[in-house]
Amino acid sequence: MKFEGRCWRFGDNIPTDRLVKTQYVFEPMEILVQHVLEDLNPEFPKQVRPGDVVFAGKHFGQSSGRAIATKALQATGIGCVVAETFARTFYRNCFEVGLPALEVGLNPGFAADGDRVRVDLTTGEFTNLTTQTMIRGAAADPFLVEMLEAGGLISLAKSRPEVFR
Amino acid sequence: MNLVEKILARASGRESVEPGEIVVAKVDRLIMHDLSGYLTSQVYEKRVNTPIPDPERVVMVFDHHFAPPTEQQADVLRHNRQWARKHGLTLYDCGNGNLHHAAVRNGHIKPGMIVVGSDSHTPVHGTLGALAVALGNDSHAGTVLPYGKAWFKVPETTRVHLEGTPQPGVTPRDVALWLVGRIGEGELNYRAVEFGGPYVRGLSFWDRWLFPLLCVDLGAKCSFVEPDEVTEAFVRTLPGAGPDLLVRGDGGEAAQVLRFDVGEVGVQVACPPTVGNVKPVGAVAGTPVQYAELGGHGGGRLEDFRAAAEVLAGHRVHPDVRFHLVPSSREVFAEAAREGLVLALHEAGAMWFPPSTGSNQAYNMGALASDEAMISTHARNFPGRNGSPDASMYLASSETVAASAVAGVIAGRTA
Numbered sequence: 001m002k003f004e005g006r007c008w009r010f011g012d013n014i015p016t017d018r019l020v021k022t023q024y025v026f027e028p029m030e031i032l033v034q035h036v037l038e039d040l041n042p043e044f045p046k047q048v049r050p051g052d053v054v055f056a057g058k059h060f061g062q063s064s065g066r067a068i069a070t071k072a073l074q075a076t077g078i079g080c081v082v083a084e085t086f087a088r089t090f091y092r093n094c095f096e097v098g099l100p101a102l103e104v105g106l107n108p109g110f111a112a113d114g115d116r117v118r119v120d121l122t123t124g125e126f127t128n129l130t131t132q133t134m135i136r137g138a139a140a141d142p143f144l145v146e147m148l149e150a151g152g153l154i155s156l157a158k159s160r161p162e163v164f165r
Numbered sequence: 166m167n168l169v170e171k172i173l174a175r176a177s178g179r180e181s182v183e184p185g186e187i188v189v190a191k192v193d194r195l196i197m198h199d200l201s202g203y204l205t206s207q208v209y210e211k212r213v214n215t216p217i218p219d220p221e222r223v224v225m226v227f228d229h230h231f232a233p234p235t236e237q238q239a240d241v242l243r244h245n246r247q248w249a250r251k252h253g254l255t256l257y258d259c260g261n262g263n264l265h266h267a268a269v270r271n272g273h274i275k276p277g278m279i280v281v282g283s284d285s286h287t288p289v290h291g292t293l294g295a296l297a298v299a300l301g302n303d304s305h306a307g308t309v310l311p312y313g314k315a316w317f318k319v320p321e322t323t324r325v326h327l328e329g330t331p332q333p334g335v336t337p338r339d340v341a342l343w344l345v346g347r348i349g350e351g352e353l354n355y356r357a358v359e360f361g362g363p364y365v366r367g368l369s370f371w372d373r374w375l376f377p378l379l380c381v382d383l384g385a386k387c388s389f390v391e392p393d394e395v396t397e398a399f400v401r402t403l404p405g406a407g408p409d410l411l412v413r414g415d416g417g418e419a420a421q422v423l424r425f426d427v428g429e430v431g432v433q434v435a436c437p438p439t440v441g442n443v444k445p446v447g448a449v450a451g452t453p454v455q456y457a458e459l460g461g462h463g464g465g466r467l468e469d470f471r472a473a474a475e476v477l478a479g480h481r482v483h484p485d486v487r488f489h490l491v492p493s494s495r496e497v498f499a500e501a502a503r504e505g506l507v508l509a510l511h512e513a514g515a516m517w518f519p520p521s522t523g524s525n526q527a528y529n530m531g532a533l534a535s536d537e538a539m540i541s542t543h544a545r546n547f548p549g550r551n552g553s554p555d556a557s558m559y560l561a562s563s564e565t566v567a568a569s570a571v572a573g574v575i576a577g578r579t580a
C-alpha cells in the first residue's frame with residue numbers, strides 16, 4: 001500500500017479535541033470536515049487535497065477516543081496519516097475506519113508543510129521526495145493491514161465473521 | 166503471566182498469551198456515555214443493525230449532560246434513550262453521575278472482567294483489577310455489540326513502583342500529576358501500566374483510582390492495581406455478586422520497572438496546554454482564577470468534598486470565583502449530605518451541581534471566556550476544552566482547588 005502527496009506538518013501532543021472540536025461533535029460529516037485541525041492550521045481544511053499526507057509529532061490523537069475524529073480526518077481525503085507516535089486508541093481507530101497510519105519514531109524536522117512525500121505502509125518506508133531522504137517506521141501488523149484491505153473493522157467482521165464468533 | 170495476560174488468555178480461550186500477539190477475547194462489559202453511545206449507535210444502526218445478543222452487558226450513562234441545554238442535545242438524548250430501549254441496554258439517565266463512577270457504584274464492574282468503552286478514561290477500571298481498555302465506536306458497533314468480543318494486542322507491562330512517605334500536605338493527586346510530568350506524556354505508549362509498591366498498597370480504593378485515571382496521558386493501553394484486601398473489601402460494598410474473578414499475576418513479569426520515591430513530591434499543578442505540563446504550585450501561585458471545580462472524571466469523590474470542607478472551614482469562597490461542586494455519583498451526593506458537607510460547602514459560598522462530568526467540555530456549564538482561568542480536579546486541560554482556546558485550565562488536587570477558590574488566585578493550602 002503506497003501513498004504519495006503533499007505533506008501537512010503538525011506538532012506534538014495534538015488531542016482529538018483539536019481535530020473535532022466539542023461543539024461540532026453532533027454535526028454531519030460535511031460540516032466537521034470544514035473544521036478539522038482549523039485551530040492549528042486554518043488553511044488545512046480549506047486547502048487539503050485527496051492523497052495528501054498528515055505528518056504529526058509525538059502522541060498524535062491523544063485525549064478522547066471517539067472515532068469521529070479519525071473519520072473527520074479521513075473525510076478530508078488524505079491518503080495516509082504519519083506520526084512519530086500515535087495515541088493508541090487513535091491508531092486503532094485509524095485502521096478500524098480504514099485510514100492508513102504509519103508510526104515512524106523520532107524524526108524532528110524530517111518533512112515540512114508542502115514537501116512531497118511517499119509512504120509505503122507495507123515496508124514502513126516514509127520518503128521525503130522534496131529532500132530525497134527516507135526514514136523507516138514500523139510496518140503495520142498483518143491483522144491491521146488485512147483490516148485496511150477489507151475497508152475497516154466492520155467490513156472485516158462482515159466478510160470474515162468466524163474471526164469474532 | 167501477569168494480570169492482564171491472564172485475563173486475556175482466559176477470555177480468548179487460550180492457555181497463555183505473549184506480548185505482541187493479537188487475540189480476539191470475550192468482553193464482559195461495554196460502557197458508553199451520552200456522546201460515545203450516540204456515536205456508536207449511529208454506526209450500529211447504519212452499518213450493522215442486527216439484534217444485540219447480550220444487552221445486559223452494555224451500560225450507558227448520560228453524564229456529559231445533566232439536563233440538555235439545547236434542542237439538538239435533547240434530540241441526542243432522546244435518540245439514545247430510544248436506542249437503549251429498543252435493544253434492552255442498561256441505561257442510567259441524566260443525574261446518575263459520571264460514567265465510570267456510576268458503572269462502579271452500581272456494581273457493573275468487577276475484578277477480572279474485560280471492560281471496554283470509547284471514553285478514553287475507561288482504563289481507570291483497572292483500579293479494581295479489571296482489564297479496561299478504550300476502543301473506538303467502530304469496535305463497539307462492529308464486534309462488541311453483535312459478537313460480544315473485541316480484538317486486542319497483548320501489551321507489554323511497565324510497573325510503576327511507588328515507595329516512601331509523602332511530605333505533609335502532599336496528596337495522592339499531587340503524586341499522580343507529578344508522575345505524568347516525570348514519566349512524560351505518551352512515554353508509556355501501548356503499554357499496560359501496573360501501579361504497585363508500598364505507597365499504592367497503603368492507599369484507599371478511591372485514592373488508588375487517581376493513578377490508572379492518568380495512565381492514558383502516559384500513552385498506556387490499560388493500567389491496573391493488583392487486587393488485594395483493599396480491593397476485595399471495596400468490591401463487597403457494591404451491588405451484585407462478590408469478587409469471584411480475583412486474578413493475580415505470578416509476580417516479576419513486568420518488562421520494565423520504574424521506581425519513584427513519593428517523598429520527593431511537592432504540591433503540583435498541571436498547567437496549560439497539556440496534562441504533562443506539571444509544575445510545583447509555587448511556580449503559578451498568584452495566577453487569578455474565575456472558576457474552581459471539584460468534578461470531572463478526576464474528581465467529585467467524597468474524599469474531594471471532605472478535603473474542600475476542611476480547607477473552607479472558617480473561610481468563604483472569594484467573590485471573584487465561582488466554585489462548582491459536582492458529585493461523581495448519586496451515592497456520593499447522598500453521603501455528602503449525610504456528613505453535613507452539602508450544607509457546609511453551600512454556606513461557604515460554593516455551588517452544587519447534579520452528579521455528572523460537570524463542566525468537562527462545557528456541555529452543560531463552565532465555558533470559559535478568552536481571558537478566564539479555571540482550576541479543577543478534571544482529567545484534562547487542553548486548549549478549547551471548555552470554551553475559548555485562549556482560556557487557561559489548571560489541574561490540581563481538591564485541596565489546592567479549594568484553597569484557590571478561597572484566595573481568588575492559584576494557591577497551595579495553608580495550614
